[in-house]
Amino acid sequence: MGTFSASSEGLDRNGEPKNEPWLSEVSRPSSAIVTFPEAAPLKLESGQLLAPLSIAYQTYGTLNSAKSNAILICHALTGDQHVANAHPITGKPGWWETLVGPGKPIDTDRFFVICSNILGGCMGSTGPASLNPKTGKPYGLDFPVITIGDMVDAQVRLIDHLGIDQLFSVVGGSMGGMQVLEWVARQRARVATAIPIAAAPWHSAQNIAFHEVGRQAVMADPDWRGGNYYEFGVVPKNGLAVARMAAHITYLSEKALQGKFGRNLQDRAARSFSFDADFKIESYLRYQGSTFVDRFDANSYLYITRAMDYFDLENAHGGKLANAFVGSETQFCVVSFTSDWLYPTRDSKAIVKALNAVAANVSFVEIESDKGHDAFLLEEPEFHATVRGFLSAAAAKRGLHLAGRAS
Amino acid sequence: MQKAVPFTGQQRADHLLIAEMVAPGSRVLDVGCGDGALLQLLAETKGVDGRGVELSREKVNLCVKRGLSVIQGDADRDLADYPDRAFDYAVLSLTIQATRDPKTVLANLLRIGERAIVSFPNFGHWLIRAQLLFTGRMPMTPNLPEPWYTTADAHLCTIKDFVDLVALVDAEVEEAVAFNAKGQRLPIRRSLSLQNLLGEKAVFKLKRRA
Numbered sequence: 204m205g206t207f208s209a210s211s212e213g214l215d216r217n218g219e220p221k222n223e224p225w226l227s228e229v230s231r232p233s234s235a236i237v238t239f240p241e242a243a244p245l246k247l248e249s250g251q252l253l254a255p256l257s258i259a260y261q262t263y264g265t266l267n268s269a270k271s272n273a274i275l276i277c278h279a280l281t282g283d284q285h286v287a288n289a290h291p292i293t294g295k296p297g298w299w300e301t302l303v304g305p306g307k308p309i310d311t312d313r314f315f316v317i318c319s320n321i322l323g324g325c326m327g328s329t330g331p332a333s334l335n336p337k338t339g340k341p342y343g344l345d346f347p348v349i350t351i352g353d354m355v356d357a358q359v360r361l362i363d364h365l366g367i368d369q370l371f372s373v374v375g376g377s378m379g380g381m382q383v384l385e386w387v388a389r390q391r392a393r394v395a396t397a398i399p400i401a402a403a404p405w406h407s408a409q410n411i412a413f414h415e416v417g418r419q420a421v422m423a424d425p426d427w428r429g430g431n432y433y434e435f436g437v438v439p440k441n442g443l444a445v446a447r448m449a450a451h452i453t454y455l456s457e458k459a460l461q462g463k464f465g466r467n468l469q470d471r472a473a474r475s476f477s478f479d480a481d482f483k484i485e486s487y488l489r490y491q492g493s494t495f496v497d498r499f500d501a502n503s504y505l506y507i508t509r510a511m512d513y514f515d516l517e518n519a520h521g522g523k524l525a526n527a528f529v530g531s532e533t534q535f536c537v538v539s540f541t542s543d544w545l546y547p548t549r550d551s552k553a554i555v556k557a558l559n560a561v562a563a564n565v566s567f568v569e570i571e572s573d574k575g576h577d578a579f580l581l582e583e584p585e586f587h588a589t590v591r592g593f594l595s596a597a598a599a600k601r602g603l604h605l606a607g608r609a610s
Numbered sequence: 611m612q613k614a615v616p617f618t619g620q621q622r623a624d625h626l627l628i629a630e631m632v633a634p635g636s637r638v639l640d641v642g643c644g645d646g647a648l649l650q651l652l653a654e655t656k657g658v659d660g661r662g663v664e665l666s667r668e669k670v671n672l673c674v675k676r677g678l679s680v681i682q683g684d685a686d687r688d689l690a691d692y693p694d695r696a697f698d699y700a701v702l703s704l705t706i707q708a709t710r711d712p713k714t715v716l717a718n719l720l721r722i723g724e725r726a727i728v729s730f731p732n733f734g735h736w737l738i739r740a741q742l743l744f745t746g747r748m749p750m751t752p753n754l755p756e757p758w759y760t761t762a763d764a765h766l767c768t769i770k771d772f773v774d775l776v777a778l779v780d781a782e783v784e785e786a787v788a789f790n791a792k793g794q795r796l797p798i799r800r801s802l803s804l805q806n807l808l809g810e811k812a813v814f815k816l817k818r819r820a
Contacts, residue, residue, distance in 0.1 A: 536674065537681075555681055559688070562696035564659075566674045567681035569667055588675050596677020 223438055224292045224497045225325050232259040232327025233291035234284055234320070237364050241336070245322075245357060251347040255336065258361045259327025260284050260319035263303065264311035266367070272603055273367045274309060274594075275358065276318040277375030277382035280507055281447075281499060283326040286318040287311065292498045301582050308591035313598070314371065321382075322357040323349050323507050325500035329357075332433060332500045342502075344430035349506060351378070351514045355385040362393070369393050371603065372594060376400035376579035377546060378507070381514050384554070387535075388516060388527040396597045398590060400538040401579040403550035404524050404557070405515040410545065413453050414508040417446030421501045430502055443501040444492030451491045456542040456575035460484065524557035531558075535565040536593040538586060540578040566593060623793030624703055624729035625651055627813045631727055631785060632656050636698035639663070639722060641685045641715075642705030646673035649680070661697075663688060686710045689718035697723045704811070706730050707763040717779045720818050725784065729813040732788065734768030734806040752791070753810055769806040776816055785815040 236259045239245070244254035261284045266273060276286050276299065283290075287297040287304050303309040303316055320328035323346070331346035338345070362370065373386045373394050380402020387397050403410075421427055424442025428435055452460075464484040468474070471481065480486040520526035535558055539551035548569050558565040570586045572578040578586070625648045632638060634656045640649050643662030646669075652658035662680035664670045673680035681688075685702065686709050700723030702715065707730055709715045719726035731753050741749035748758040756763070767775070769788060776783055788796045788809025796805055805812070 534679065555683075556688075556691045559681070559691040560693060562693055564661065564679050565681060566679045567683075568671050568674050569682055570671075571667070585671055589671060592675030592677055599677070 225500055226332070228291060228326045229330070229332045229500070232320070234259040234261050234327050236260075236327055237361060239360055245353070245360070247347055247353045248350045249347055253322075253329065253347060255329070256322075256357060256360065257327065257329045257333070258319050258322075258357060260317060260361060261286065261288065262318075263287050263316040264314055266315040266365075267603075270367050271369070271371060271601070272313065272598075273315045273317060273362075273365075273370050274372045274374060275362065275370050275386075276303065276309070276316060277354075277358070277373065277379035277386075278318060278321065279375070279377040279379045280450075280511065281495065281504075282379070283324065284318045284320045285326075287316070290498070293494070298580060302587060302590065308587045309374065309594065310591075313603075314594075317361070317365070319358055319361050321354045321507065323354070323503055323510065325503040330500065331430070331502035331506055341431075341433040343433065344502070346502070346506060348513075349510050351381045351510050352385050352389065352519075354510065355382050355389055358382070358386075359390060359393075369395055371598070371601070372396040372398060374398040374400070374590075375402070377402060377576065378511050380546075381511065381516075384516055384527070387531060387533050388520070391528075391531050391533060394533045395601065396534045396536070396594070398536045398538065398593065399551075399554065400586075401540055401543050401546045401551075401576055402537075402554070403546045404527075404554050405517055405550075406512050407550075411512045413450065413545075414512055416449050418505050418508060420445040420449070421505060424501075427501065430505075432501070438496065439501045440493075440496040443496045443499065443504060444489075446504060447495040447499075448488040448492045451488060453545045454575055454577045456544065456573055458542065458573045459575055459577075462573070524553065525560035528558055528561050528563050531561065531563050533563070534597055535563060536589065537565060537567040538579075538589060539567075539569045540572045540574070540576070540583075540586075541569060542573045543576045543578065545576040621651060622647065622703075623789055624811055624813050626793075627787050627789065627795065628652075628701060628703060628727050628729065629655055631813070631815045632658060632699055634658075637661075637696075638699045638701060639692070639697040640701045640703070641689065641719065642702060642708075643669075643673065643678075643680055645669050646676055646678045646680060648701065648703055649673070649678050650676065653678075685715050689715065689722065692718075692722045694721055695724055699723050699725050699727055701727045703727075703729045704731065707766045709765065712765050712767075713775060713779060716775060716781075716816075720779060720781050720816060724817070726781070726816045727813065728772075728816065729811060730767065730772065731763075731811050732769050732806065732809045733766040734770060735810050736807050737810075739807075769809060769812050770802060772812070772814065773802065776814070780819050781816045782819055783814055784817050786812065788812040 238257040241254045244252035245256045286299045305312045320326040323330045331342045335342040373383045375383045380399035383399040421442040424439035426437040427439035467483045469483045469486040517524040537551050539548040555567045638658045638660045640662045643664050649660040663683040670682045700719040706712050738749040788805040
């Protein structure tokens with residue numbers, strides 16, 4: 204895989220080798236990796252060709268002999284392939300370990316679970332920090348603008364590579380849910396069941412607006428350097444941290460913020476009459492921002508948010524969302540959360556309405572939660588019971604046996 | 611693997627009668643499916659490909675945990691989303707009396723399903739008539755236990771009323787069964803007036819007039 208070496212080009216301002224934790228994952232990911240050569244470029248929605256294409260991925264559990272027990276998990280904007288193992292940079296548990304693992308609702312004793320870093324990401328799949336074969340330097344803004352559909356087409360390459368004909372399920376929350384919908388729209392025969400969670404069939408004006416604020420914060424950082432910061436050994440950390448702070452607010456609910464932080468002060472008895480992080484909420488957001496920049500590339504953030512903004516499954520299907528699902532035999536389980544104002548229940552209902560219009564097989568549950576959009580990542584017993592019940596029943600219906608046994 | 615949550619409790623008499631009316635292996639939409647008992651019965655005894663719509667979020671979640679395909683929705687608002695003749699049967703069990711616009715709901719059922727199967731409590735039952743006659747108050751029976759000010763049953767009807775509505779939506783009765791408190795069926799074709807007096811509930815199988 205062509206990525207630039209941190210040791211030769213990534214020098215900091217003092218000429219010392221710089222130590223951006225995510226940088227080593229770009230070129231040497233702590234994951235399996237498959238690379239498709241120049242001869243097999245990925246045709247993007249923009250019309251551009253992308254080659255070579257690398258996809259870094261994690262798997263859990265065992266693929267059965269019939270290759271019928273595979274579940275693809277699609278990660279969200281700032282997620283990655285480390286869904287159920289300790290994160291190689293932060294050391295924190297996998298981002299969906301509450302849902303995925305032995306005996307968990309997505310049971311790795313039964314299912315072969317795959318999660319790949321998305322196209323445009325910075326954890327080993329080809330993205331703006333990867334080496335541009337034409338220049339021998341990181342792509343930066345020469346990386347083509349990608350779409351959710353392009354991410355899915357890249358995942359299709361991986362699933363082909365793994366020799367899997369049909370996925371038992373494709374599961375994802377938020378942007379992961381958008382990928383789930385694109386999977387069904389593009390590869391309907393290859394998706395037996397689909398679980399789009401806290402997702403939407405299009406990105407709303409409000410969501411585009413928040414993303415634009417984040418992008419402008421990154422671009423306003425002098426260290427961004429027109430997207431070519433890699434060459435200068437700097438990183439637009441401040442801009443990316445502000446983007447993350449703003450976005451983080453949208454993942455919570457007003458009630459959750461008030462309940463968790465209120466107007467409480469951080470490590471002090473009184474106001475400091477300064478711009479220090481007096482309030483707990485300020486301190487929390489600053490912490491979220493500062494830890495994020497250690498594991499994420501700013502340009503990836505630009506490209507991935509853009510892909511989400513461009514997502515409009517209705518527009519892509521002649522202005523009628525139901526057209527995306529005509530003839531679908533996939534069994535759907537659509538999930539939303541009551542306090543999610545970023546991808547509200549009405550967006551999930553639009554998906555359900557379109558599925559009903561083609562008499563598709565769909566279940567839809569709205570989970571009561573005050574945790575906002577983030578609820579899909581958290582311990583929500585009702586949500587987990589839904590996923591477990593849906594997958595168990597669908598597996599039984601297909602006569603799916605435990606991995607390793609005849610099936 | 612965790613087994614689907616089993617349905618516990620006795621089968622409702624109208625569910626057993628509905629199951630008798632449904633052809634094996636057919637596609638069924640159960641509107642107001644509650645905890646999914648009928649869908650589960652139909653899947654187990656008739657190999658039906660069933661879907662459900664239910665207003666209560668708790669009940670929907672219970673159904674999905676059981677592995678049933680159920681969405682949260684409303685018979686009055688959400689049936690319009692379904693295409694014509696998407697199902698062999700559209701079922702409405704003990705729900706029509708709680709809808710806002712029973713006529714439109716029934717018309718939608720007949721549009722979505724090749725057949726509609728509707729069960730409802732019969733307000734013409736003698737016990738209800740007697741209560742109203744002798745007490746001068748809104749009847750409350752084991753079948754209709756809620757007082758008038760809390761019940762969701764805004765559109766109660768008698769068997770005769772329902773037969774009139776069937777004609778109004780340009781449909782015909784293929785099969786009709788009235789049954790008593792013990793779940794014993796009374797063949798309705800003998801005398802509509804008698805069934806209207808003795809039947810506590812009724813199940814109708816309907817089809818569009820050609």
